[in-house]
Amino acid sequence: MSSCEEKFFEAAQRHWLDAEILFERGRFANADQLYGLAAECVLKAIWEPHVNGIKNFRVHMDENKLIKNIITFFNLRTHISLLNLIPEDSPYDDWAITQRYCSESIITLIRVQSHREWTRKCFELFRNANLDGLL
Secondary structure: OOOOOHHHHHHHHHHHHHHHHHHHHHOOOHHHHHHHHHHHHHHHHHHHOOOOOOOOOOOOHOHHHHHHHHHHHHHHOHHHHHHHOOOOHHHHOOOOHHHHHOOOHOOOOHHHHHHHHHHHHHHHHHHHHHOOOOO
16 A cells, blocks of 8 residues: 555545535434544644654544543643633544444434534634644
């Protein structure tokens, strides 16, 4: 497999747009996976400039380390306005990439809506971090 330059924000936007199409068509299980990937990618787009050039860092949404790293970073720099955009309890605690193998029946509309809304907040966090000069 050939390597590629990671473009986290670009990937986040692509996953979000595809998830929205699937959501509107009632394909909730696949939409849910893409919302999770979109959230992971947008958080990595925020975090990447602050990991001292480490490429291919392997922190994923379903490990909860990524969210904790983002919160710690903003806490250390007292960016309270940005911290307020991160819900204390991530709805992604019940999300895992391995759920792509599960029955659709476990992915409820309420669950997907929760992930969708939280991912929307991740994009808002990115926009605000960019405006605050953190990216």
